[in-house]
Amino acid sequence: MSTTLDLGSLGERIAVAFLTDAGLRVLDRNWRCREGELDIVAREGDALVFCEVKARRGVGYGLPVQAVTIAKQRRLRVLAQRWLAAHDEHAPDLRFDVVGVLVRACGPAVVTHLRAAFQ
Structure with a gap:
């Protein structure tokens, strides 16, 4: 793993697999x-x-998961509003989750899924 972008991309792939295995539809x-x-x-x-x-x-x-600051939470709320305005997708409940992926040199990654991490 050579760059932060590589790490982020790997983390997102692991998170998608984890979430879909848990029954979420991406x-x-x-x-x-x-x-x-x-x-x-x-x-x-x-x-x-x-x-x-x-x-x-x-x-x-x-x-x-501790890297999601109050400022980042604010920005995610704005982004969610923009996404909703751009898509014809409706739901009675909106939720903000944080998925932490700890990539280890040896062994599988450790995934932490915080459901409804903030409002």
């Missing part, structure tokens, strides 16, 4: 607009789920 990946990017948009039952993925190689700076 609707969109890496959706971009002027304000930024949504990593994963998925549906789980009646919920539309906006997932932020954070991948790290170690915990020296904390767990991957």
Whole structure:
């Protein structure tokens, strides 16, 4: 793994596999607009789920899920509004999840899925 972009891409692939194995249906990946990017948009039952993925190689700076700051949460809410305005997708429930992927040198990655991580 040579770059941060490679790590992020690997983390997102692992997160998508984890979420689909858990029964979520991925609707969109890496959706971009002027304000930024949504990593994963998925549906789980009646919920539309906006997932932020954070991948790290170690915990020296904390767990991957701890990297979603208040400012990032604000930006994700705006991005979710933009996504909803651009798509004909409706759901009675909206949810923001965070998926942390700890990529280890040896062994499988450790995935942490925080459902409804923030409002």
